[in-house]
Amino acid sequence: MEMTIGEALRAARLAAGVSLDAMAPRAHFSKQHLSNVETGKRAASPAVVAAYAEALGVPTETLMDPLPDPLRVAHEWLVTDSPQVVESRSGRNVGASLAGEVEGRVIELRHLDDRLGGEDLAPVVEEELLDTEQIVRDSAYSDAVGRRLLISVGELAQLAGWVASDAGSYRQAEKHYLSGVGAATRAGDRPLGANLLSSLAYQMANVGKPADVRDALLLARTAVKGADGATPTVQTLLLERVAWSAARAREVGTAMRTLDQVDDVFECRSPGDEDPEWVYWMSRDEISTMRARVLVELGRPSDAEPLLLDVLSRYPEDAHRESSLYWSWLAEAYARAGELDQARQALDTAAGYAAQVNSPRADSRLVVVRGLLPG
Template structure:
């Protein structure tokens, strides 16, 4: 059991590193850790309990590997969809339904973000059932967020808004300490739920709802989380453009692009490209033209 516990501890250390280090810097070491865990499970003798613990470690590492691989580019064998499916299979064999739901939710999110919106939504709508009734509140909240995001990207705004409200209700049921054995939920908070709510509003072109939410979160968001600050500022800038406030959007966009340039993050780079395209629609505004002159 000591080896399995070490795998889980090392996986969580990588998760915490992902808060401040972009996927381009993390994907190779996380993939090595996953490979070592798989080899240990395959080539060692262990009891049923130890085997389940090792499978849990493999599932958690596969989820993290898929996540950082989607934020990086070009590492052979680091295909996020394949990694999420590997992790889901391991979680299912370990009998951990909430973790299975987390892996499947990660896959739904990934497929949606790469343009497979119908597939992403189809997977997302199975999550609460797959996670099981024993899923703790924060796991249910994450599942609801995945449903919300995949739905709004598919164009189903009403389902997305209902899922956002469900996520908030799920999180309100959380009691500190009740899911300490599931360290993959450490990041789930009211601030992150607010961000998802704002992202859904932005995607649905409801900027008057999105802008105040994003401003509130960004006011106190940790400065060390560079990638997330860049991503969240991209949502704020686009919401401001939708609200017909291009001058203010230009200032936020400049901050976002400057932050994005400092981290090897494919997600931040993609958001920056989208933001520049949206800014070009307002290139007659002097403040926007200045940003485009520096970053387009």
């Protein structure tokens, strides 16, 4: 459950609000070298760690020592006053420094979601969202600071919706997604608003009634259409949700054409893109996984198996919820292809990962796949 040094370096950089492009000249290493260190492709040398510590103004020890258990971090977060609460008590005008603190905390919470289930993380995110909404509602600030705070509210609302959905609280998740759209609209952040709408579409496609699935496809398409200024990576995320909604609605042609569009758009990325941090997890492996899921949904499980096996061969084992979900999708592919022994083995692996995280979503996937197996 401990972070690697590379992951700790990345977390510290993101918490400071520093992009990899900006970090490279500060640390006097190439952007590619730093990327390789952060992703574990190269070892983190003492010189790199020292460069991060100096550039970010943090003690070297904090970057070298393993980070604490994420569940303990979440509980400490709940019992400690946030800077938003401290600032509101002081009665002072809110400045850029607090906006930066809030942005850093949003990033930390988002990355905690990689390691915690929704039932553990939901109350933490809810508290942070309420504190930030109070600052926006009750404090004085400049237009520029106000926009940054509203964007943080929108991002927190998206994360609150995501973890509530993971915890099985679908109505609460819908409430968060829709309120977040309002904050994103006030901030003039169209891509963020589109992400909130497509997140809601994704939930509707997964757990809604047949009529909801049709609405999910419409909503996902609307998000793509309204995402003015979105980078190719953001467009990739939005289009993936269109493809999934189309598959759930049994619109085979739309689903497959959209998957091809996903591939094309993702290849349009360039080094100068200013991607929002909330799309950090989008990768070629995530695209392959979504293609596999769509293929299973459309009755082509044998085509999905090699895609999932390839992704799982290098997927990080400490991402317990995602690992459980990915193995459950492989188990479903095997089951629907009639390969029952492989399905049971994959399901056992999925259950092992699910036992290590408090995620009703992962647990419900196990129930679904078990229902496909005789006996």
